[in-house]
Amino acid sequence: MRCPYCGTDNSRVLESRPSDDGLATRRRRECLNGACQKRFTTFERIEQRPFMVIKKDMKRDVFDRDKLFRGLQKACEKRPISADDLDELVDAIEVRLRSEFEREVPSSEVGERVMEALRSVDGVAYVRFASVYREFRDVETFAHEVLSLLGKKEVRSGSSQNHESTTDE
Template identity: 50%
Template sequence: MVHEMKCPYCGNPDTRVIDSRPAEDGSSIRRRRSCDSCGKRFTTYEKVETIPLIVIKKDNNREQYDREKIEKGILQACYKRPVPAEVIEKTVEQIENEIFNREEKEIPSKVIGEIVMRRLKDLDEVAYVRFASVYREFKDVNTFMEELKSILDKK
């Protein structure tokens, strides 16, 4: 089934592709289009549709994968840290690519958490410790200190 791309400005179904190239993330195609009716140009992105990924939670409940949850967790961990927004976005894309490259239909939330922590450790140590303290549910100051000590020992 072929769907025509409607112009976002005038709604005309007659648009044409004037340029195609891979998007920066490498997982989609960026297309510049021109409307035959109003002459305006716009950009669309074409992405491969994937089978929904199911996340297995700690309590064995299952829910559909949600990129926003990873973004939210990383944004909270990086709050008031010197990490630019584009670096955070790139990190989320790298995490998502790593998750989907596993080509599994289901993935434990624990695996996603470990991937996020590994990426945050390279990104910003304070953000990593913030995320780890929530993710690993540090029960007291001693477990928190053990995590800090493991970071310092690796330096």
């Protein structure tokens, strides 16, 4: 395996373990170049037939794990979510999509799975992704999404006034 730091094609495996529900093997490696000796991670995956994403304009693109990771990374920027956690999210989303769809998946389904995953991990990342994915056109729609995240059932408009009831005795 070629070292991503120095390009030497001589490395050794330090640790191997199953990943992605047994569909991949994660390997920690160390470069054997005396000047480098950095560690890096590789994944060995089962080669699967291409999984296609059907875009809004009906064009088809090959499912791209890296693109999904970058989208999650952007939503989680400056949030306390590690790269390993993002990898696990990508794995879980891909496994779920492949189990629900045989060869093709609408991009809307990919977006919904990302929304579900982010909603359970980090509210701020969820709202960031939702604001782009759902293309909020106004503040009210954005506020409704935030309130739904907080568990509110309806959005109340207007000012909140304190109404007291009086009783005559």
